[in-house]
Amino acid sequence: MQSPSLNSFRCLNLACPTAGQSGLGNIRHRKWYDTRSGPRRLLRCSTCAQEFSERKGTALWNVKLPCERVESIVEHVTRGNSFKQTAELTHTHRTTVSRLACIAGEHAARVHDQHAQDLHVTSLQADERHGFVGRKDQPCWEATVIDPCSKFIVQNALGARTTDLAMRLLFGARSRLHDPHGIVLFTDGWLPYESLFPAVFGRPFQPKRQGKRGRFPKLQYRIPRTSGHVRIIKTSQGKRVVDIRIERAAGSRRRVDQELASLGYNTPNTSAVERHNGTARRMNPHQVRRSLAFARLPHVRQTVSDLVGGVYNFCRVNRSLRVKLDEPMGRRQYAQRTPAMAIGITDTVWSVLRLLGTVVMKNPCRS
Numbered sequence: 001m002q003s004p005s006l007n008s009f010r011c012l013n014l015a016c017p018t019a020g021q022s023g024l025g026n027i028r029h030r031k032w033y034d035t036r037s038g039p040r041r042l043l044r045c046s047t048c049a050q051e052f053s054e055r056k057g058t059a060l061w062n063v064k065l066p067c068e069r070v071e072s073i074v075e076h077v078t079r080g081n082s083f084k085q086t087a088e089l090t091h092t093h094r095t096t097v098s099r100l101a102c103i104a105g106e107h108a109a110r111v112h113d114q115h116a117q118d119l120h121v122t123s124l125q126a127d128e129r130h131g132f133v134g135r136k137d138q139p140c141w142e143a144t145v146i147d148p149c150s151k152f153i154v155q156n157a158l159g160a161r162t163t164d165l166a167m168r169l170l171f172g173a174r175s176r177l178h179d180p181h182g183i184v185l186f187t188d189g190w191l192p193y194e195s196l197f198p199a200v201f202g203r204p205f206q207p208k209r210q211g212k213r214g215r216f217p218k219l220q221y222r223i224p225r226t227s228g229h230v231r232i233i234k235t236s237q238g239k240r241v242v243d244i245r246i247e248r249a250a251g252s253r254r255r256v257d258q259e260l261a262s263l264g265y266n267t268p269n270t271s272a273v274e275r276h277n278g279t280a281r282r283m284n285p286h287q288v289r290r291s292l293a294f295a296r297l298p299h300v301r302q303t304v305s306d307l308v309g310g311v312y313n314f315c316r317v318n319r320s321l322r323v324k325l326d327e328p329m330g331r332r333q334y335a336q337r338t339p340a341m342a343i344g345i346t347d348t349v350w351s352v353l354r355l356l357g358t359v360v361m362k363n364p365c366r367s
């Protein structure tokens with residue numbers, strides 16, 4: 001991996017006044033030291049005198065394998081290869097693969113938390129994918145909220161298909177938005193979306209008490225004119241969809257029509273998230289249909305899903321997001337973009353090593 005400049009590092013000591021701020025010139029190069037995977041810089045914060053490895057706060061901290069091998073393992077796993085296949089293809093032990101996949105997944109989740117904040121999004125699509133963990137009779141659904149415009153995964157949640165899953169998904173998604181009251185939400189017919197929509201995207205108000213006695217009425221929610229919820233309810237017989245009913249469950253009709261026009265849709269649909277379901281099933285070994293790959297531990301299921309989400313958002317270009325170049329470069333007519341580029345978080349396609357090497361402030365499981 002190319003060594004980043006000293007200015008890009010920041011002090012990771014939470015007690016230090018410069019903690020988390022880069023480019024202050026307080027990080028000095030103290031010395032080189034040797035590790036099993038090559039020479040590494042030991043850095044020192046001149047404010048608090050703390051010394052730390054240049055890899056502290058990244059997924060590569062304390063990893064004994066060469067970077068290229070770690071990158072290869074993550075690439076293999078996020079292209080739908082089981083841990084066993086990956087171990088054979090990269091000449092690594094199976095337990096090393098699963099350990100590194102978990103470390104990389106936890107790191108990808110923190111990178112997502114750090115970067116996916118204050119998102120300027122006007123519509124969202126939500127859906128759930130079926131899967132297992134542990135045993136075939138223990139379902140583990142993976143619910144996703146995606147921005148149909150940039151194809152960026154805003155929030156992911158795993159678990160049994162209960163109201164709790166929908167709550168974690170929708171409240172998690174809302175916490176990442178710049179304006180949660182300007183959202184048009186497109187979902188399938190699953191009822192928790194409808195019942196939770198006012199509490200998540202509405203504005204709370206306290207109704208007046210009738211008379212002077214008795215308890216105050218419950219907190220209620222008013223749905224702003226700038227938001228809306230559309231349910232696309234599909235009825236299927238066997239594997240075939242026989243009927244699609246569109247229900248405008250909440251919010252203003254005009255706002256929904258305006259959003260449909262800006263997305264270029266004729267009718268409300270959940271096509272972006274459904275297309276992503278296909279991509280996610282190809283990328284995540286535990287979601288590939290009719291495969292033998294299986295997550296035995298909920299933790300592994302969760303971290304691999306986070307890893308796949310991170311690689312999808314930051315490292316994989318999406319053909320539908322490409323933009324035409326003003327002047328063709330040789331035979332190249334388009335610039336390819338990742339979802340993170342389309343939503344404005346970054347302006348380059350990240351390599352997997354860049355994702356793994358991004359410094360995040362706190363790394364509680366490993367420090």
Ligand SMILES: [Zn+2]
Nearest residue numbers: 011016045048
């Ligand atoms: Zn410091």
